Structures are given as structure tokens and as C-alpha cells.
Amino acid sequence: xxxxxxxxxxxxxxxxxxxxxxxxxxxxxxxxxxxxxxxxxxxxxxxxxxxxxxxxxxxxxxxxxxxxxxxxxxxxxxxxxxxxxxxxxxxxxxxxxxxxxxxxxxxxxxxxxxxxxxxxxxxxxxxxxxxxxxxxxxxxxxxxxxxxxxxxxxxxxxxxxxxxxxxxxxxxxxxxxxxxxxxxxxxxxxxxxxxxxxxxxxxxxxxxxxxxxxxxxxxxxxxxxxxxxxxxxxxxxxxxxxxxxxxxxxxxxxxxx
Numbered sequence: 254x255x256x257x258x259x260x261x262x263x264x265x266x267x268x269x270x271x272x273x274x275x276x277x278x279x280x281x282x283x284x285x286x287x288x289x290x291x292x293x294x295x296x297x298x299x300x301x302x303x304x305x306x307x308x309x310x311x312x313x314x315x316x317x318x319x320x321x322x323x324x325x326x327x328x329x330x331x332x333x334x335x336x337x338x339x340x341x342x343x344x345x346x347x348x349x350x351x352x353x354x355x356x357x358x359x360x361x362x363x364x365x366x367x368x369x370x371x372x373x374x375x376x377x378x379x380x381x382x383x384x385x386x387x388x389x390x391x392x393x394x395x396x397x398x399x400x401x402x403x404x405x406x407x408x409x410x411x412x413x414x415x416x417x418x419x420x421x422x423x424x425x426x427x428x429x430x431x432x433x434x435x436x437x438x439x440x441x442x443x444x445x446x447x448x449x450x451x452x453x454x455x456x457x458x459x460x461x462x463x464x465x466x467x468x469x470x471x472x473x474x475x476x477x478x479x480x481x482x483x484x485x486x487x488x489x490x491x492x493x494x495x496x497x498x499x500x501x502x503x504x505x506x507x508x509x510x
Contacts, residue, residue, distance in 0.1 A: 258331045259489065260284045260323075262314050262372055263341030265292040267441050268391065270299070271482030272338050277305035279486050281336065284327045286312035314341045314368030324375040333383060336489040337376045339369040340391045344443065345406040347450035358405045365409035369416060373431075377424070385428040387489045390417050391481075392433040392500060394508040402454040410435075414500050421498030430497035432488045437504030438466040440475040471506035 259276040263269040264285035277283045277300040285300075285307060287293050293309040300307040308330060312323040327334055345361030346353050369390045380386035395403055396410025414433055421431040438444045444466070452462040467473055484503045487493055502508050 256333075257335040258282045258284065258327065258333055259336040259338065260286070260327055260334060260372075260376065261338045261340055262286045262312060262368070264296050265289075266296075267443055268436060268439055268478050268481050269340045270296045271478035272340055272391075272485045273307070273482075274299060274303075275479070275482035275486040276336065276338075276489060277307060278303065279490065281489070282306040282308075282331060284308055284310055284323075284330075286310045286314075286323060286341070288313050312341075314339070314372055315363045317371055320371040320375045324379075327376075328379060334376055334379050334386070335383070336387045336389065337372060337380075338389045338391070338485055338489075339372040341368050341372075342391065342409075344447055345403065345409070347402040347447070347454050349402060349454075350404045353405060361405035362409045362412075365406065366412045366416070369413055373416075373420065377429075380429050381424075381427045386430070387493075388417075388420065388424075388429065388431045389485050389488050390431075390433045391485075392417075392435045394435050394437045394502065394504045397435060397500070397502075397508050397510065401451065417500065418498045425497060430488070430493070432493075432497060433500040434481060434484050434488070435500050435502045435504065435508065436481045437470070437476045437502070437507045439478050439481060441478060444475065466507075469507045470504070474505055476503055476505050 259281040261273040264273040265287035273285045290309045290311045313319040342365045346357045392413040393410040395407045417433040448462045452459045
């Protein structure tokens with residue numbers, strides 16, 4: 254894979270950083286993005302310290318012009334692309350639907366669903382020209398089963414699955430595979446914030462809110478970001494050459510369908 258190039262959006266922390274690290278470890282030259290490229294410093298240094306090739310780019314996945322500029326910049330630097338992981342996302346509000354304002358709803362869908370659409374659309378032409386490639390969208394187990402007070406997020410993540418399945422059908426004849434990864438509750442600051450909001454929304458303690466995530470797992474634990482990263486690297490690899498249109502759960506067994 255030494256000549257392959259991967260793009261990872263939202264790579265400045267958490268899952269995105271782990272995905273970029275896993276792809277770099279597999280030999281991909283890796284383009285990492287965030288709205289503020291200064292926040293990518295730790296991601297870049299971590300990859301470089303392990304001998305990987307990486308470059309940081311500013312990109313707001315909600316903005317069509319910004320995403321198009323990213324595609325142009327990646328192609329200008331490397332001349333090709335093989336894998337694109339649409340990871341950038343937001344948690345969105347935690348509240349009953351009737352208390353969620355239209356701006357909150359739109360911001361969540363603009364990032365979590367429109368962002369996947371814009372990112373994939375920008376990179377499809379060079380992938381078609383190359384006659385091969387892999388697109389990976391980060392959905393969520395919440396796109397497959399409900400989570401209290403998270404209607405915008407659930408709608409966006411379920412929408413990602415529809416996008417992936419349809420795009421897999423469209424792009425298969427060009428040798429391009431399209432898949433989704435559905436993480437469960439991933440250990441780190443983001444899930445800690447979700448747990449706090451769940452506790453407030455449901456009138457329970459944070460300990461009880463955390464237990465609601467872990468008790469449903471046969472393994473009795475949260476997911477590690479690196480486990481999601483390795484799943485994405487697998488889907489980008491030749492080992493997954495017959496896999497397309499799938500949504501791969503990485504949920505510690507919370508979701509099995």
C-alpha cells in the first residue's frame with residue numbers, strides 16, 4: 254500500500270485520529286483534515302513519529318467550496334487517492350424532539366449527513382478514473398437503534414447507511430467499494446459529554462447513564478477508538494476486496510444486526 258493515499262476528515266481527535274493512525278500504519282500517505290488545521294498537530298506528529306507520510310488540510314465538511322478545495326489540494330500533492338473516510342461529525346443536541354430548534358437540527362444533519370455526501374462526491378471522479386478505491390463513512394449504532402433524546406443524530410446516521418448502500422450499487426461497476434462503520438459508545442471525552450447529557454435528559458445519575466451503555470454489551474465495556482480505526486483500515490485493505498454496501502458494527506456486541 255506504499256503508493257496509496259487516504260483522506261480522513263475530522264482527524265484531529267478521538268476516532269478520526271485513530272483512523273488516520275491505522276491507515277498510516279498500513280502504509281497509506283494520509284491527508285488529515287479539520288476545520289482548524291492547527292488542531293491536527295498531535296495527529297500529524299504521532300504519524301510522523303512512526304515514520305508515516307501525512308499532511309494536514311483545513312476543511313469544513315458542511316461547506317461545498319471547502320470540500321472541493323480539499324479534493325484539489327490532495328490531488329495536487331499526491332496525484333491520486335485510494336481511500337476516503339468521512340468521519341467528521343457532531344453529537345448534536347440531547348433533548349425531546351419538540352424542544353429542538355430547526356437550527357440545531359440542521360447543524361447536526363449538515364455535518365453528519367451532508368458532510369458525508371459532499372466529501373464522497375468530491376472524491377468520486379478521481380476514484381472512477383483510477384478504477385478502484387474505497388469509501389468509508391462513519392455512521393453509529395444510533396443509526397441502527399434509538400437513543401433517548403438524540404433524534405437529529407439518529408436520523409443523520411441512519412441516512413448515512415442509506416447513502417452508503419445506494420452508492421455501493423452505483424460505484425461497484427467502477428471497482429469502488431463503499432462501506433460504513435457503526436461504532437458503539439467510544440471511550441473518551443465525547444462519550445463522557447453524551448453520558449452527562451443523557452443523565453440530565455433522563456433524570457438519572459451519570460453512573461446510571463454509563464451503565465446503560467456498558468450493560469448492553471456482552472463484553473461489558475466501551476469501545477476503544479483504536480478498534481474503530483482498525484476496522485476502517487480493514488475496509489480500506491485488499492482483505493476486504495469483496496465487501497461493499499455493508500455497515501460494520503464495532504459496538505462491543507451492543508448491536509448485532
